[in-house]
Amino acid sequence: MRIHGEAVRFGVHSGQQYESFGACLELWQRAEALGYDWVSLFDHLRPPLGGPGGPCLEGPTLLAALAARTRRVRCGLLVLAVPNRHPASVAAIAATLDHVSGGRLELGLGSGGPDLMYDQFGLERPAPADRAVMLDETCRVVRSLWTRESTDFRGRHYTLDGAHLAPKPLQPHIPLVLGGAGSGVLRAAARHADIWNTLPGTPEAYRRMCAALGEHCDEAGRDAADIRQSITFRAVLAEDEKEAMRRREALLGHLPPDSPLLDEYLSFGTPESCVADLAPYAALGARDFILGARPPVDWTTVELVATRVTPALRQMVEGSSGSDR
Structure with missing residues (x-):
């Protein structure tokens, strides 16, 4: 069964490109x-969007500190x-993170995207085919260590002999979120993911990604409906269209015209237009909508998504589900 059921969830993908812990x-x-x-x-340790010398706090360490200073929100x-x-x-x-958070961890795994650390730190980046195998083997190993008293594993990249992990996580089943749209990630998601996350692109592009995931699920003998769909998007919102367009122009003036960040923006406008922009993805099965919020934080958009977009989309999806019953 799909984890979290059919409930619509909204989140914030904060990243950690902040100058201080307090800001995050x-x-x-x-x-x-x-x-x-x-x-x-x-x-990432050296995310390309931050430039070669931009700030970036270390992920799991920061997550432990943030989890200890929050009480309800799921930590990913x-x-x-x-x-x-x-x-x-x-x-x-x-x-460890699951214990620190009181059982609120959702662990995302991926094959590894672009990172300036490989060149800066002299680290070797495995070939895509090797990274796809590493992702599959990592999913198998972590689930075994979390749930079994002892783990033996023989893979192409990893070997474990009588391996133990204690204490076990607080959650009986930590949700695994596999992120990406490449064939290797989709194949691993079909086998192991509780949640699949990706950038949405256009509705038609997202439809093709969902179809590809479904094909891999068929090959794995798994029902694609059991995998929760999650998209990460960006938006610039305001109370009225005129102000939203002014804020959009300010953003475009700040970002270079070839910035890859621009492709992540799904909505420019009012909360109502954002709901309309997200609706096609909900119709295609998405239930987690994660708002990207890099510094400097756009508090207006963060607040409008929480107070106006979230309840409206929830009502739309729940109303549709109710009529289907």
């Missing part, structure tokens, strides 16, 4: 107070890059 903590605590269901970090990583750590270390990090 403020966003997490305000997001929790606004009623968001989820807040997350990523796992979008996503931990599996080539950077041995699966046993990933399992131990996650179990």
Whole structure:
């Protein structure tokens, strides 16, 4: 069965490109107070969007500190890059985070995206085919270490002999969130994911991604409906269209015209237009909507998504589900 059922959840993907812990903590605590269901970090050390010398706090360490200073909101990583750590270390990090958070962790795993750390720190980045295998093996190893008394594993990249992990996570089943749209990630998601997260692109592009995931689920003998769909998007909102367009122009003036960040913006306008922009993805099965919020934080959009977009989309989806019954 799909984890969290058919409930619509909204979250904030804060990242950690902040100059101080306090700035990131403020966003997490305000997001929790606004009623968001989820807040997350990523796992880059040198994210390209920050430039070669931009600020970036370390992910799992920061997540532990933020989890300890929040009480209700689900705590996520979008996503931990599996080539950077041995699966046993990933399992131990996650179990510790689950204890620190009081059982609120949702662990994102991915094959590892662009990161300036490989060149800056002289680290080797495995080939895509190897990273896809590492992702699959990591999913298998962490789930085994979380649930079994002892784990033996023989894979292409990892070997465990009588491996133990204690204490186990507080949650009987930590949700695994697999992030990405490449064939290797989709194949691993079909086998292991509780939640699949991606950037949405256009509705038609998202439809194709969902269809590809469904094909991999058929191959794995799994019902695609059991995997919760999650999208990460960005938006610039205001109370009226004129102000929203003014804020949009200010953003475009700040970002270079070839910035990859622009592709992540799904909505410019009022809360009502944002609901209309998100509706096609809800119709295609998305139930988690994660608002990207890089510094400087756009508090207007963060608050309008929480107070206006979230209840309206929930009513739309729940009303549709009710009429289907």
